[in-house]
Amino acid sequence: GRSLIEPLNFSVEEMEGLFELAERIEAKPAEYKECCRGNILATLFFEPSTRTRLSFEAAMLRLGGSCLGFAEPGSSSASKGECLADTVRTVACYADAIVMRNPKEGAALLASRYSDVPVINAGDGGHHHPTQTLTDLLTIKRLRGDIKNLTVGFCGDLKFGRTVHSLVKALARYPGIRMVFVSPSELTIPNYLKTGILAEKKIPFTETDSLDKVMESLDILYMTRVQRERFFNEEDYIRLKDSYILTPERMEPAKKDMMILHPLPRVNEIALEVDADPRAAYFKQAKFGMFVRMALLSSILGAV
Numbered sequence: 026g027r028s029l030i031e032p033l034n035f036s037v038e039e040m041e042g043l044f045e046l047a048e049r050i051e052a053k054p055a056e057y058k059e060c061c062r063g064n065i066l067a068t069l070f071f072e073p074s075t076r077t078r079l080s081f082e083a084a085m086l087r088l089g090g091s092c093l094g095f096a097e098p099g100s101s102s103a104s105k106g107e108c109l110a111d112t113v114r115t116v117a118c119y120a121d122a123i124v125m126r127n128p129k130e131g132a133a134l135l136a137s138r139y140s141d142v143p144v145i146n147a148g149d150g151g152h153h154h155p156t157q158t159l160t161d162l163l164t165i166k167r168l169r170g171d172i173k174n175l176t177v178g179f180c181g182d183l184k185f186g187r188t189v190h191s192l193v194k195a196l197a198r199y200p201g202i203r204m205v206f207v208s209p210s211e212l213t214i215p216n217y218l219k220t221g222i223l224a225e226k227k228i229p230f231t232e233t234d235s236l237d238k239v240m241e242s243l244d245i246l247y248m249t250r251v252q253r254e255r256f257f258n259e260e261d262y263i264r265l266k267d268s269y270i271l272t273p274e275r276m277e278p279a280k281k282d283m284m285i286l287h288p289l290p291r292v293n294e295i296a297l298e299v300d301a302d303p304r305a306a307y308f309k310q311a312k313f314g315m316f317v318r319m320a321l322l323s324s325i326l327g328a329v
Protein backbone atom coordinates (compact mmCIF):
# COMPACT_ATOMS: atom_id res chain seq x y z
CA GLY A 26 0.00 0.00 0.00
CA ARG A 27 0.82 3.64 -0.42
CA SER A 28 2.15 5.81 2.41
CA LEU A 29 1.56 9.57 2.70
CA ILE A 30 4.45 11.26 4.47
CA GLU A 31 4.52 14.69 2.84
CA PRO A 32 2.21 16.40 0.34
CA LEU A 33 4.43 15.89 -2.71
CA ASN A 34 4.06 12.11 -2.33
CA PHE A 35 0.79 12.55 -4.25
CA SER A 36 0.64 14.26 -7.64
CA VAL A 37 -1.79 17.12 -8.28
CA GLU A 38 -3.89 14.69 -10.35
CA GLU A 39 -4.00 12.15 -7.51
CA MET A 40 -5.03 14.86 -5.07
CA GLU A 41 -7.74 16.04 -7.43
CA GLY A 42 -8.95 12.43 -7.64
CA LEU A 43 -9.22 12.35 -3.82
CA PHE A 44 -11.18 15.63 -3.82
CA GLU A 45 -13.64 14.23 -6.35
CA LEU A 46 -14.00 11.04 -4.34
CA ALA A 47 -14.50 13.05 -1.13
CA GLU A 48 -17.30 14.95 -2.85
CA ARG A 49 -18.97 11.72 -4.02
CA ILE A 50 -18.70 10.23 -0.52
CA GLU A 51 -20.22 13.34 1.04
CA ALA A 52 -23.08 13.31 -1.48
CA LYS A 53 -23.82 9.57 -1.21
CA PRO A 54 -22.39 8.24 2.07
CA ALA A 55 -24.57 5.11 1.99
CA GLU A 56 -22.71 3.84 -1.09
CA TYR A 57 -19.44 3.78 0.87
CA LYS A 58 -20.55 2.67 4.31
CA GLU A 59 -19.31 -0.91 3.91
CA CYS A 60 -16.28 -0.35 1.69
CA CYS A 61 -13.65 -0.78 4.41
CA ARG A 62 -15.47 -3.55 6.29
CA GLY A 63 -12.89 -5.92 7.77
CA ASN A 64 -10.08 -3.32 7.70
CA ILE A 65 -8.43 -1.97 10.83
CA LEU A 66 -6.85 1.46 11.17
CA ALA A 67 -4.31 2.03 13.95
CA THR A 68 -4.03 5.59 15.24
CA LEU A 69 -0.68 6.16 16.94
CA PHE A 70 -0.81 9.65 18.41
CA PHE A 71 2.27 10.59 20.41
CA GLU A 72 0.99 14.19 20.59
CA PRO A 73 -2.48 15.48 21.48
CA SER A 74 -5.10 15.85 18.74
CA THR A 75 -8.82 16.47 18.40
CA ARG A 76 -9.55 16.92 14.70
CA THR A 77 -6.99 14.73 13.02
CA ARG A 78 -7.42 11.70 15.23
CA LEU A 79 -11.19 11.88 15.60
CA SER A 80 -11.80 12.68 11.92
CA PHE A 81 -9.65 9.70 10.92
CA GLU A 82 -11.51 7.47 13.36
CA ALA A 83 -14.88 8.81 12.24
CA ALA A 84 -13.80 8.33 8.60
CA MET A 85 -12.85 4.69 9.18
CA LEU A 86 -16.02 3.93 11.14
CA ARG A 87 -18.20 5.58 8.47
CA LEU A 88 -16.54 3.34 5.87
CA GLY A 89 -17.45 0.24 7.89
CA GLY A 90 -13.92 -0.33 9.20
CA SER A 91 -12.57 -0.44 12.74
CA CYS A 92 -9.97 1.54 14.70
CA LEU A 93 -7.51 0.84 17.44
CA GLY A 94 -5.11 3.11 19.27
CA PHE A 95 -3.77 3.87 22.68
CA ALA A 96 -5.84 5.95 25.05
CA GLU A 97 -3.45 8.88 25.33
CA PRO A 98 -0.02 9.92 24.01
CA GLY A 99 1.85 8.55 27.05
CA SER A 100 0.10 5.20 27.38
CA SER A 101 1.98 2.99 24.88
CA SER A 102 5.17 1.04 25.60
CA ALA A 103 7.09 3.91 23.99
CA SER A 104 6.91 5.42 27.49
CA LYS A 105 8.96 2.41 28.74
CA GLY A 106 11.64 3.20 26.17
CA GLU A 107 10.53 1.14 23.16
CA CYS A 108 11.89 2.61 19.93
CA LEU A 109 9.55 3.83 17.21
CA ALA A 110 10.72 1.18 14.73
CA ASP A 111 9.73 -1.66 17.09
CA THR A 112 6.39 -0.04 17.88
CA VAL A 113 5.58 0.33 14.20
CA ARG A 114 6.71 -3.19 13.25
CA THR A 115 4.42 -4.52 15.94
CA VAL A 116 1.38 -2.40 15.14
CA ALA A 117 1.73 -3.23 11.43
CA CYS A 118 0.97 -6.87 12.40
CA TYR A 119 -2.37 -5.81 13.89
CA ALA A 120 -3.65 -3.18 11.47
CA ASP A 121 -4.09 -2.55 7.73
CA ALA A 122 -2.93 1.07 7.89
CA ILE A 123 -1.28 3.30 10.47
CA VAL A 124 -1.95 7.00 11.08
CA MET A 125 0.78 8.51 13.21
CA ARG A 126 1.48 11.85 14.89
CA ASN A 127 4.85 12.31 16.54
CA PRO A 128 6.75 15.33 17.91
CA LYS A 129 9.91 14.42 15.97
CA GLU A 130 10.51 15.63 12.42
CA GLY A 131 11.04 12.62 10.15
CA ALA A 132 9.24 10.17 12.46
CA ALA A 133 6.60 9.27 9.87
CA LEU A 134 9.19 8.61 7.18
CA LEU A 135 11.11 6.36 9.55
CA ALA A 136 7.90 4.56 10.52
CA SER A 137 7.09 3.91 6.85
CA ARG A 138 10.44 2.16 6.45
CA TYR A 139 9.61 -0.32 9.23
CA SER A 140 5.96 -0.83 8.42
CA ASP A 141 4.47 -3.51 6.18
CA VAL A 142 1.29 -1.46 5.88
CA PRO A 143 0.76 2.14 4.65
CA VAL A 144 1.71 4.92 7.06
CA ILE A 145 -0.12 8.25 6.99
CA ASN A 146 1.68 11.18 8.58
CA ALA A 147 -0.71 13.02 10.90
CA GLY A 148 2.00 15.54 11.82
CA ASP A 149 5.73 15.12 12.50
CA GLY A 150 6.96 17.94 14.74
CA GLY A 151 7.31 21.24 12.88
CA HIS A 152 7.75 19.45 9.55
CA HIS A 153 4.64 18.24 7.68
CA HIS A 154 0.93 17.53 8.05
CA PRO A 155 -0.18 16.35 4.60
CA THR A 156 -3.75 15.34 5.43
CA GLN A 157 -4.36 18.84 6.79
CA THR A 158 -3.22 20.04 3.37
CA LEU A 159 -5.75 17.76 1.66
CA THR A 160 -8.36 19.28 3.98
CA ASP A 161 -7.24 22.84 3.20
CA LEU A 162 -7.17 22.34 -0.56
CA LEU A 163 -10.54 20.59 -0.61
CA THR A 164 -12.00 23.50 1.35
CA ILE A 165 -10.62 26.02 -1.14
CA LYS A 166 -11.87 23.97 -4.07
CA ARG A 167 -15.34 23.46 -2.63
CA LEU A 168 -15.85 27.05 -1.53
CA ARG A 169 -14.19 28.79 -4.50
CA GLY A 170 -14.73 26.28 -7.29
CA ASP A 171 -11.06 25.85 -8.19
CA ILE A 172 -7.54 26.35 -6.88
CA LYS A 173 -5.84 28.96 -9.04
CA ASN A 174 -5.04 32.68 -9.34
CA LEU A 175 -5.06 33.29 -5.61
CA THR A 176 -3.11 35.52 -3.23
CA VAL A 177 -2.75 33.43 -0.11
CA GLY A 178 -1.63 35.01 3.17
CA PHE A 179 -0.12 32.80 5.85
CA CYS A 180 -0.11 34.42 9.28
CA GLY A 181 1.36 33.43 12.65
CA ASP A 182 3.98 30.81 13.42
CA LEU A 183 5.40 30.11 9.98
CA LYS A 184 8.64 28.70 11.36
CA PHE A 185 7.28 25.70 13.27
CA GLY A 186 3.85 25.52 11.58
CA ARG A 187 3.72 22.14 9.86
CA THR A 188 0.31 22.85 8.32
CA VAL A 189 1.83 25.93 6.66
CA HIS A 190 4.89 24.05 5.38
CA SER A 191 2.75 21.34 3.81
CA LEU A 192 0.22 23.74 2.28
CA VAL A 193 2.97 25.96 0.82
CA LYS A 194 4.53 22.94 -0.89
CA ALA A 195 1.23 21.68 -2.27
CA LEU A 196 -0.13 25.09 -3.37
CA ALA A 197 3.10 25.91 -5.22
CA ARG A 198 2.05 23.35 -7.84
CA TYR A 199 -1.15 25.21 -8.74
CA PRO A 200 -1.32 28.02 -11.36
CA GLY A 201 -1.31 31.74 -10.54
CA ILE A 202 -0.56 31.40 -6.82
CA ARG A 203 1.05 34.30 -4.93
CA MET A 204 1.99 34.01 -1.28
CA VAL A 205 2.28 36.58 1.51
CA PHE A 206 4.03 35.46 4.68
CA VAL A 207 3.05 37.42 7.80
CA SER A 208 4.98 36.66 10.96
CA PRO A 209 7.17 38.15 13.66
CA SER A 210 10.84 38.09 12.59
CA GLU A 211 11.49 35.16 14.98
CA LEU A 212 8.88 32.96 13.28
CA THR A 213 9.48 33.47 9.55
CA ILE A 214 8.94 30.81 6.89
CA PRO A 215 11.96 28.45 6.68
CA ASN A 216 14.62 29.16 4.09
CA TYR A 217 14.44 25.66 2.66
CA LEU A 218 10.97 26.44 1.33
CA LYS A 219 12.04 29.79 -0.14
CA THR A 220 15.13 28.44 -1.86
CA GLY A 221 13.45 25.11 -2.67
CA ILE A 222 9.88 24.74 -3.92
CA LEU A 223 9.06 28.47 -4.09
CA ALA A 224 12.13 29.20 -6.22
CA GLU A 225 11.67 26.08 -8.32
CA LYS A 226 8.01 26.88 -9.11
CA LYS A 227 8.76 30.63 -9.43
CA ILE A 228 6.08 31.53 -6.88
CA PRO A 229 5.98 35.30 -6.21
CA PHE A 230 6.03 35.89 -2.46
CA THR A 231 6.53 38.69 0.05
CA GLU A 232 7.32 38.68 3.77
CA THR A 233 6.08 41.19 6.32
CA ASP A 234 5.35 41.51 10.01
CA SER A 235 2.20 43.57 9.42
CA LEU A 236 -1.10 41.82 8.74
CA ASP A 237 -2.91 45.16 8.46
CA LYS A 238 -0.71 46.30 5.56
CA VAL A 239 -1.53 43.27 3.40
CA MET A 240 -5.10 42.44 4.45
CA GLU A 241 -6.76 44.09 1.44
CA SER A 242 -4.66 42.10 -1.05
CA LEU A 243 -5.59 38.62 0.19
CA ASP A 244 -7.99 36.09 -1.33
CA ILE A 245 -7.29 33.62 1.46
CA LEU A 246 -5.99 34.27 4.96
CA TYR A 247 -4.55 31.16 6.57
CA MET A 248 -4.26 31.92 10.27
CA THR A 249 -2.19 29.73 12.58
CA ARG A 250 -1.58 29.40 16.28
CA VAL A 251 1.70 30.32 17.92
CA GLN A 252 2.47 26.88 19.30
CA ARG A 253 3.59 26.76 22.91
CA GLU A 254 4.78 23.14 22.51
CA ARG A 255 7.41 24.10 19.89
CA PHE A 256 9.15 26.79 21.97
CA PHE A 257 12.27 26.15 24.01
CA ASN A 258 11.38 28.80 26.57
CA GLU A 259 8.16 30.19 27.96
CA GLU A 260 9.40 33.80 27.83
CA ASP A 261 9.63 33.79 24.01
CA TYR A 262 6.22 32.11 23.74
CA ILE A 263 4.56 34.72 25.97
CA ARG A 264 6.19 37.57 24.05
CA LEU A 265 5.04 36.26 20.65
CA LYS A 266 1.77 34.46 21.31
CA ASP A 267 -0.55 37.42 20.70
CA SER A 268 1.34 38.89 17.75
CA TYR A 269 -1.76 38.69 15.52
CA ILE A 270 -5.33 38.63 16.68
CA LEU A 271 -7.94 38.68 13.94
CA THR A 272 -10.90 40.86 14.91
CA PRO A 273 -13.91 42.24 12.96
CA GLU A 274 -12.16 45.68 12.89
CA ARG A 275 -9.04 44.19 11.37
CA MET A 276 -11.19 42.46 8.74
CA GLU A 277 -12.64 45.77 7.51
CA PRO A 278 -10.20 46.32 4.60
CA ALA A 279 -10.43 42.65 3.53
CA LYS A 280 -12.07 41.56 0.27
CA LYS A 281 -15.75 40.73 0.58
CA ASP A 282 -15.07 37.18 -0.56
CA MET A 283 -11.80 36.61 1.28
CA MET A 284 -11.75 33.19 2.92
CA ILE A 285 -10.40 32.75 6.45
CA LEU A 286 -8.90 29.33 7.04
CA HIS A 287 -7.30 27.95 10.22
CA PRO A 288 -6.25 24.35 10.78
CA LEU A 289 -7.39 24.74 14.42
CA PRO A 290 -7.06 24.54 17.36
CA ARG A 291 -7.12 28.31 17.82
CA VAL A 292 -6.12 29.80 21.11
CA ASN A 293 -6.50 33.56 20.86
CA GLU A 294 -5.59 34.45 17.29
CA ILE A 295 -9.13 34.68 15.91
CA ALA A 296 -11.62 36.59 18.04
CA LEU A 297 -14.85 34.65 18.60
CA GLU A 298 -16.85 37.49 16.95
CA VAL A 299 -15.21 36.62 13.64
CA ASP A 300 -16.95 33.21 13.65
CA ALA A 301 -20.22 34.86 12.55
CA ASP A 302 -18.53 36.41 9.48
CA PRO A 303 -19.52 34.44 6.34
CA ARG A 304 -15.86 34.52 5.32
CA ALA A 305 -14.89 32.39 8.34
CA ALA A 306 -14.48 28.91 6.84
CA TYR A 307 -12.53 27.08 9.55
CA PHE A 308 -15.34 24.92 10.92
CA LYS A 309 -16.40 23.93 7.39
CA GLN A 310 -12.73 23.10 6.87
CA ALA A 311 -12.78 20.75 9.89
CA LYS A 312 -15.82 18.98 8.41
CA PHE A 313 -14.27 18.60 4.95
CA GLY A 314 -11.31 16.99 6.75
CA MET A 315 -13.37 13.94 7.57
CA PHE A 316 -14.60 13.46 3.99
CA VAL A 317 -11.15 13.80 2.45
CA ARG A 318 -9.80 11.31 5.00
CA MET A 319 -12.60 8.91 4.01
CA ALA A 320 -11.44 9.31 0.41
CA LEU A 321 -7.79 8.79 1.38
CA LEU A 322 -8.44 5.69 3.51
CA SER A 323 -10.74 3.99 1.02
CA SER A 324 -8.24 4.66 -1.73
CA ILE A 325 -5.10 3.60 0.21
CA LEU A 326 -6.86 0.42 1.38
CA GLY A 327 -7.88 -0.40 -2.20
CA ALA A 328 -11.57 -0.29 -1.28
CA VAL A 329 -12.77 1.94 -4.15
Ligand code: CP
Nearest residue numbers: 074075076077288289
Ligand atom coordinates in the same frame (compact mmCIF):
# COMPACT_ATOMS: atom_id res chain seq x y z
N1 CP B 1 -5.66 20.62 12.59
C1 CP B 1 -5.19 19.71 13.47
O1 CP B 1 -4.21 19.00 13.22
O2 CP B 1 -5.92 19.64 14.64
P1 CP B 1 -5.65 18.63 15.85
O3 CP B 1 -4.31 18.98 16.43
O4 CP B 1 -6.77 18.85 16.81
O5 CP B 1 -5.62 17.24 15.28
